Amino acid sequence: MAPEGKDLRETNKNLDAVVQVLKEEQQRTGIKLLWGTACLFAHPRYVHGAATSCNADVFAYAAAQVKKALEVTHELNGEGYVFWGGREGYSTLLNTNLKREMDHLAAFLHMAVDYKKKLGFEGQFYIEPKPKEPTKHQYDSDAAACLNFLREYDLIDHLKLNLETNHATLAGHTMQHELEVAAAANALGSIDANTGDELLGWDTDQFPTSVYLTAQIMLTILKMGGFTTGGTNFDAKVRRESFEPIDLFYAHIGGMDAFARGLKIAAAIRKDGRLTEFVKKRYSSWDSGIGGKIEKGKAGFKELEAYMLKKGEVAANLSGRQEFLENLINEFI
């Protein structure tokens, strides 16, 4: 938002000046701040990462920068703060001490958690998974990698995930997969609206227009009861070939419309009830009988062997009905 100065002090001063304007604009328009963040990847000092740099000074600079960003976010009444590990990874494992770098990243986040308390900032912390680009491999490569990291370093109670479709597909997952994984861990905090091109291997940061995609996203969000934190942010870019100001309007309007349609479609599918009912029924063998016992922890290998020796073979499987369900979705598109 603000230009880098000749040193940290001047950079912070530049930022303060911009924040003043933002605050006035917030009051004038009533627009609120979804979340704040700091750019820890564009400046050459971050060439080897920020919190995971091999250079301890870089960690210190990043810490100072995030401290300032937290203060500014707090001042602007931001509802959250996103950690986007743009260079927290490696270009080659040959020169990398992966364990030491991850320890540093955890230390950094714990410092942020501590400082948040000191500051009295009550917004939600998010981490945004991204597998690669600009680096060969980033530590926050997907939802599972982030959750694993957060669990290992006792950070799981302090950060939720901010998921983006294009980062999901770059990691080889559907967006719906990432959403379901995060939601299952009670860690789905916010979404980044950008989408990508499944046939290209870099972060195309496109505006979403597929209503299949937005309907899937909304199905998961509605299923988990809606967001209690976060929301939907656009940091998508118009294509390099779309360089006129009006393109920004087409893009944002189109993206927002796609999400609005996705929400309506998902709500209609839920109101219809057939999809939810199908899934519920599909797992009904777990609601009672041997399945119920297993879920209640009342059966072990011995009991299950006895049960199956008596029965000989399993009760018939039913079709997964993928084609039927895909048709069902199409009724609402």
Add this chain to the structure above:
Amino acid sequence: MAPEGKDLRETNKNLDAVVQVLKEEQQRTGIKLLWGTACLFAHPRYVHGAATSCNADVFAYAAAQVKKALEVTHELNGEGYVFWGGREGYSTLLNTNLKREMDHLAAFLHMAVDYKKKLGFEGQFYIEPKPKEPTKHQYDSDAAACLNFLREYDLIDHLKLNLETNHATLAGHTMQHELEVAAAANALGSIDANTGDELLGWDTDQFPTSVYLTAQIMLTILKMGGFTTGGTNFDAKVRRESFEPIDLFYAHIGGMDAFARGLKIAAAIRKDGRLTEFVKKRYSSWDSGIGGKIEKGKAGFKELEAYMLKKGEVAANLSGRQEFLENLINEFI
């Protein structure tokens, strides 16, 4: 190993007959059993998964089958047991309750841990990550996903990872990445020697012949002090076009030779010392000064900001020397 019978009882009987022969052959040849496993993916009953099937009966059958496999592995003095989640995933999220399926998988593994104790089997349990094929997505998709799952369900002390190159690349990672992730979590237990084709998207299960690959694998294994459990197993297949018995010999000899060369290369690189020294030196800013303070937990955002306000900008970054290091490796190939 043994044909399925008309029901579980007969299947178990068939297995007992084969195990008797295996035991005699073990005594005759002195060959030991690295690990046992059960096939919970080929039979149509496992079409929707085994421990993660929507059909509770299938879970029960799988439990009985693993119980028997554990007993047999114990009887044959197996040094471990591998869980390979061949169908523990989904074909479409439309019909899937991901959270409930993962809860079931965890329950299954806890039952296995319990039964292992009852049995007195002291071998190591392993889980083998694989992202997809035959399903669209498997829960054990990569090392991080497995570790996340094991941590979430308090299984992290009971299972280590058995890693395969082809499964790593199908998940979009290098084998070295997966090894380093597992080793950093103290969870690298064993490796599956199969490799794949980085330009193909299915599990080609090829024999490894690249000495770059085997040297990288051995570098990580030597760095962690060698295996204390597990080893290197081949379940690679000769190509469909390599259908003569002699092809099996070419393949196994070539694969084993590649690992032997990889071990020699890795040992030579470590003896040479330049690689280890380079990495050590690269992180030297963390051994003392501000880096040392951070690692000891003696600095927070406030101290780091003060440090950097005073300093203004970071100490110069050094080149990552990727090209130099790649050349260095080539000296040993």
Add this chain to the structure above:
Amino acid sequence: MAPEGKDLRETNKNLDAVVQVLKEEQQRTGIKLLWGTACLFAHPRYVHGAATSCNADVFAYAAAQVKKALEVTHELNGEGYVFWGGREGYSTLLNTNLKREMDHLAAFLHMAVDYKKKLGFEGQFYIEPKPKEPTKHQYDSDAAACLNFLREYDLIDHLKLNLETNHATLAGHTMQHELEVAAAANALGSIDANTGDELLGWDTDQFPTSVYLTAQIMLTILKMGGFTTGGTNFDAKVRRESFEPIDLFYAHIGGMDAFARGLKIAAAIRKDGRLTEFVKKRYSSWDSGIGGKIEKGKAGFKELEAYMLKKGEVAANLSGRQEFLENLINEFI
């Protein structure tokens, strides 16, 4: 369609018996045959390919089989014949004489062209691109590779392309790209309705349900004036988990509905006219002036340099309006 016999003669006899029934069923129902083909990839004799086998006998067998298939197709009044090079490629280039194999493939197709004339069969010949699976690499890997082959061996007047979405995406192209490439060469002959999963690397052969996809397909087909040969065939499969007979109905009905909706959407977009008009206008600098001269062949490097030295810099570029156009499509979904 018919089981293999103990030798070619018996296999042909088996086929004759089945063809008799098919003929009667055609007369009874009025259903016509879109195209015929022969399976030159499933039997172990084709392990190294059919027309591109290193074993000349295999070429001879394949020739006999295609001869019979052409006769049968002719007898059933088939409107075309598809060559699907299921194994016409290689597993490793180490053992492969690529040039010799491609020469053989061309010889094979020329024999087919000759025999078609002898037979008086006037249906269209098609070749179906597919990049890989089961082999590592197939010669007919995409539309451009097929066209290049057909041009090199003087077959371009005798075969058109039969395109499939999943084969397009396995080759790294969108289906629309493949359609446009084929149509630009006047070689788009027919389409295979199967679609795939862009995140999986094997031929999933799914039924199409995305109306974005089917609308794109129909836009190209309508733009070229509709098919004069061929049509839309399904050789999609229900998923392994969709094993009940009713799944076949859900799948075919859903796929056909998706194409019907795609056709309606494409027709509406064309009737609306904005998309066509946008593209026409975008290239309007080529309709007259310097562009017109270039297209008429009336300018060379010298004239163009003189023109530009005088002008100094190009007339302003206009935005490509990708986001606007994506929104426009969404108006019709």
Add this chain to the structure above:
Amino acid sequence: MAPEGKDLRETNKNLDAVVQVLKEEQQRTGIKLLWGTACLFAHPRYVHGAATSCNADVFAYAAAQVKKALEVTHELNGEGYVFWGGREGYSTLLNTNLKREMDHLAAFLHMAVDYKKKLGFEGQFYIEPKPKEPTKHQYDSDAAACLNFLREYDLIDHLKLNLETNHATLAGHTMQHELEVAAAANALGSIDANTGDELLGWDTDQFPTSVYLTAQIMLTILKMGGFTTGGTNFDAKVRRESFEPIDLFYAHIGGMDAFARGLKIAAAIRKDGRLTEFVKKRYSSWDSGIGGKIEKGKAGFKELEAYMLKKGEVAANLSGRQEFLENLINEFI
């Protein structure tokens, strides 16, 4: 090489000044020019392509620029000229007239061929395939696509291919595949030494260090009798993290050494003779008998059916020996 001026005239003048220095340096050092080229992709005027721009003026500017580049290349005694279609493609097919753009590209190349004659420049023309990045899809996407284009527009006698490993893998092919396809068409003219990362989806432009790769490249080049035009050029880049001048030396020396080792390995494999002999023998059924007849054009479907009806089934297939051959290569690494 030279900065853009305020218009074409000044830009050309800037270039002339630099060329003068280059010429003197050539005379001083004896270093020759492998090939010349023009940058038709970095300046914003080329946002929609150069020869394939929707803006005819851009075509004219590109023509003037290539005219000048040809003159300069001729003046510097360049041995060839490379067309690198950095933006000759599309970002979205929605706004693209693919056929018209390809017609323009062909017109452009024909103008270049004409001007080359006028100029008396006798160097070889090359086209360098690249599938994508920065655009979504480029027309010169791989060797087959280039050859198809050159054949369609009667340019096949005027351009050869300049192949790069990373462009091959981005297109889903091995470098060896691209080399073999080009060599089979007698169109392999030169190679670009850059390699990439098979797990990343963008043009990483790395220096080659795998001796497996360089040995494969040299095997094909030696098999075709060596280059009669062209050579091996580096336009690889050091990694962003390798920013010290010495990294350039490590990189170029390492890359050149890798090619030198590859050449020695390939020469040794050829001298050994087993690989060549294996492939020759594998196709021996084509040297006489029914195979010989087919190759001589003395058999059609009828004769082959008669032959096979008599024989009943094919002569036994032999193993493709992939594993044996991979081991054989390893003997020379």
